[in-house]
Amino acid sequence: MTQKYGFVMMIQQKWWNRFVSDHHNGKPIQSYVQKGEAPPKSALVILFYVTKPTAQIAGWGEFMERTVGKPMDVWGKNGKESVLRSEREYKEFVGDWPTVSLIRFENLVEAAHAMPLNDILSLLGKERLSRKGFYVDREGTEKAIALLE
Secondary structure: OOOOOEEEEEEOHHHHHHHHHHHHOOOOEEEEEEEOOOOOOOOOEEEEEEOOOOOEEEEEEEEEEEEEEOHHHHHHHHHHHEOOOOHHHHHHHHOOOOOEEEEEEEEEEEEEEEEEHHHHHHHHOOOOOOOOOEEEOHHHHHHHHHHHO
C-alpha cells in the first residue's frame, strides 16, 4: 500500500462546500459520486483539490471504499451519504451514465493552510493533476498533510 497510500481527487467548489457543511452538521461518513468507474480503488487518505476559484488542496479525509455499479443500485446502497441531497438530484447528476462510482470517506479535515496545487505538485514531484486525480505514496501524503495542518 506504500505507492497508493493517498489519492489527490479533483472536486468542484460546490461539492467541497457541501462536504464541509455536512461535516459541521455531524455527518460522520460522506460520499462523492462520480460518473463511470472512477478512482481511487484503494488508498488510505483522500486529498481534496478544490477547483477554481479556490484552486487549492483544501482538506483531506480517510478513504473507506469505492462502490461501482448501476446508478440506482449504488444510490440504494449508500446514496444518502452523498453530497447530492435527494434521489432526484442524484438522478439529474448521473443522467444516462450506465455506471457510477461512490467514493466513501470519513473524518473530513479542513486544511488550516490550504495549498495551491502547484505547491503540492512540486512537493510530490508531479507536473500536473489529471482530471481523474493521482495516487501519492505514504511519504508524500504525510508531507502534504503536515503542510496543510
